[in-house]
Amino acid sequence: MDVQVRDADALHRVSPVMLRAYLEAQGWVQEQTWRDRILVWSNSAGEAVREILMPLREQSDTYGVRIAEAVAALAVMEERSQLEVYYDLIGAGADVIRLRSLNGVGRSGWTLGESVEFLTRARDLLTAAARAAERPGLPVYRGRASGEVNDYLRGVRPLPGYEVGPELTLHSQVPAGYEVQLDMWDPVKPPFPRRATIALNEGLHEASMTADAVLAGRKVEEVLEEMSPRAVSANLYDAVAALSQHGHGVNVSLAWAGVRPADAPSGDFAFSESAADIFSAGAQLLRQKSPFLDAHVTGEIVHLYREEKELFDGRSVVIYELDGRPIPLHVQFSIGYKEEVWNAFNDGIAISVNGEIHREGRRYILKNPHNFVVIGEAP
Numbered sequence: 390m391d392v393q394v395r396d397a398d399a400l401h402r403v404s405p406v407m408l409r410a411y412l413e414a415q416g417w418v419q420e421q422t423w424r425d426r427i428l429v430w431s432n433s434a435g436e437a438v439r440e441i442l443m444p445l446r447e448q449s450d451t452y453g454v455r456i457a458e459a460v461a462a463l464a465v466m467e468e469r470s471q472l473e474v475y476y477d478l479i480g481a482g483a484d485v486i487r488l489r490s491l492n493g494v495g496r497s498g499w500t501l502g503e504s505v506e507f508l509t510r511a512r513d514l515l516t517a518a519a520r521a522a523e524r525p526g527l528p529v530y531r532g533r534a535s536g537e538v539n540d541y542l543r544g545v546r547p548l549p550g551y552e553v554g555p556e557l558t559l560h561s562q563v564p565a566g567y568e569v570q571l572d573m574w575d576p577v578k579p580p581f582p583r584r585a586t587i588a589l590n591e592g593l594h595e596a597s598m599t600a601d602a603v604l605a606g607r608k609v610e611e612v613l614e615e616m617s618p619r620a621v622s623a624n625l626y627d628a629v630a631a632l633s634q635h636g637h638g639v640n641v642s643l644a645w646a647g648v649r650p651a652d653a654p655s656g657d658f659a660f661s662e663s664a665a666d667i668f669s670a671g672a673q674l675l676r677q678k679s680p681f682l683d684a685h686v687t688g689e690i691v692h693l694y695r696e697e698k699e700l701f702d703g704r705s706v707v708i709y710e711l712d713g714r715p716i717p718l719h720v721q722f723s724i725g726y727k728e729e730v731w732n733a734f735n736d737g738i739a740i741s742v743n744g745e746i747h748r749e750g751r752r753y754i755l756k757n758p759h760n761f762v763v764i765g766e767a768p
Contacts, residue, residue, distance in 0.1 A: 394460050394475045400453040403478045406565045408443050408459060410481040410647030415463075417441065427455075432466070439466055476548055476558075481647035483546075483560035484586040486515075490555035491638030491659060503555070503635075508547065510631040511557055514641075515545060517624035518589035522581065525588070528675040529623045531712070532683070541585055555636050561586050565648040583649060590643050590656040592620035596629055599671060600664040609670045623672035623679070630668035633660045676712050681746035686718065686755060687764065690734040698731055705730060711746065711753070718746065720755045733763050740764060 394400065405428075412430050420429040420440075428443040441462055444455040460478065464471045488511055519538040520530040534542075541561075548558035563582045578584060595618045602612045632639040638661045645651040660668075692706035703722040708715050720742065722730050733740050741762045744755040 393457075394471045395457060397453045399475070400456040400460075401447065403456050403460075403475070404447065404482060404565075404648075405443060405445055406648045407478055407482040408456070411478050412441065412443070414481075414647055415467075480548075480560055480644075482565070483562045484583065484646050485644045486559040486561060486586070486589070487640075487642045488514075488557045488559075488632065488636075489640050490636035491640055491661070506635055507555060507557055507632075510628055510635060511559065512542065514625065514628035514632065515542060515559070515561075515585065515589065517622055517628055518592055518620065519581075519585040520624065521592060521620040521622060522584035522588040525619050527622060527679075528618075529679045529681075529712075531681050532685075537581060541582055544582065563646045563649045566650075579649075583646075583651070586643060586645075587651075587653070588620040590653070592618075592622070592625045593629070593641055593643075593656060593658045595619075595621035596625060596668065597658050597660070600660065600667050603667045604664070609667060610674060613671060613674055623675040626668040626672035626675070629660055630665040630672070633662050633665040633668070638662045677748055680748075681711070683743075684746045684755070685741070685743055686720075686746075687739060687741045688718070689737060689739055690730065691717070693731070693734055701727055701731060703727060703730065705734070707740070707742075707755070709753075716753050718753050718755050720744075720758055722758060722761060726761050729761070729763055738763055738765065 409428075415432070417430040417432045420431050422428050422445075423442075426445055426449070428445055430441045430443060432439050432441075439462065441459045442455055443459065444452045446452065460471050460474050463469075463474045467474065488507070516534060516538065517530065519541050520534060521527070523535060523538060524530070544562055546560045546562070548560060561582055563586075564580050566579070579587070595616065599609075599612050599616070599621070603609055629639070629641075632641075638659070640657070640659045642658070643656040645653070645655060686707060686709050688707045688709040690705050691708050693701060694704035695701045703724050703726070705720050705722060707718045707720055709718045710716075711718075722742075730740075732738070741760070741764045742755070742758050743760040744758040747754050747756055
């Protein structure tokens, strides 16, 4: 059954610039403009010449009708469903990210749990890329994402699919533009959504190089020491590892929006299930070697180095959850907080303190502790 696209709101999502980009990519030729309202496009298929009337005024009462006619004509010519054509048209206004299982697990469809898991890990992947676009070159992104990153993620739309099985298509909308962007470090930066997808493309490329080198016999530590990554991070490694495990291997492909040219090839990356262990190890190493320079620590004091109050010099151990697991964090509190620290330890009361978390050997140490506050009952 061929579904016809007739919903007015859906049809108005196809802007003139999206339709233009799609027609140009498919080899249609611009012919003439009628009364500054309609642009005529033609395409020769054998002996037949087909025409599409592209409306230029989105506020026109007949705009949706013209778009529906264009969708129907393209579906007939391309021998595809109208729904497929419609999704490709709105995809012309977005960088398109596709994720799918390498071995096609679950061809009969997803369970609710599998769908949630796949969407969650896909969101983690895009979050890592967006944070790299915002602050390039950090090996680990900790704490909450910024408002700009969260705004970008809210704008990414999963495609309402007609496929079955573990496959997900995401549309990352980008503003129309006619300048060619090389990468997100150009003197004139592209808009943030495009910087995010560029960072995703570069991060996946760097992750692919890591996996290839390790599978060829090199150690993860050696590869990470030699790399000078701009977009790969522990966060991206974790997301790729989870997707690879969940899909028993994962393919991630990226195509640039037709409405905003990019002077870079589309990305296509395949990660085997066995590569997940490589990425997990890489993520762990990056976290271990990377200080947390703006940490807000909340936790419970579980040890004092001097248990006699008269001799207590401020050295303590606080249990803190770092990167999803509890760690003993060694802190040298100011002697001016001696009374508060002592009472918090004896009463099992939670404390809050800011500082820089460093790993030295097997120990985690909070340097430059400040803003110490006793915040309440034991967590």
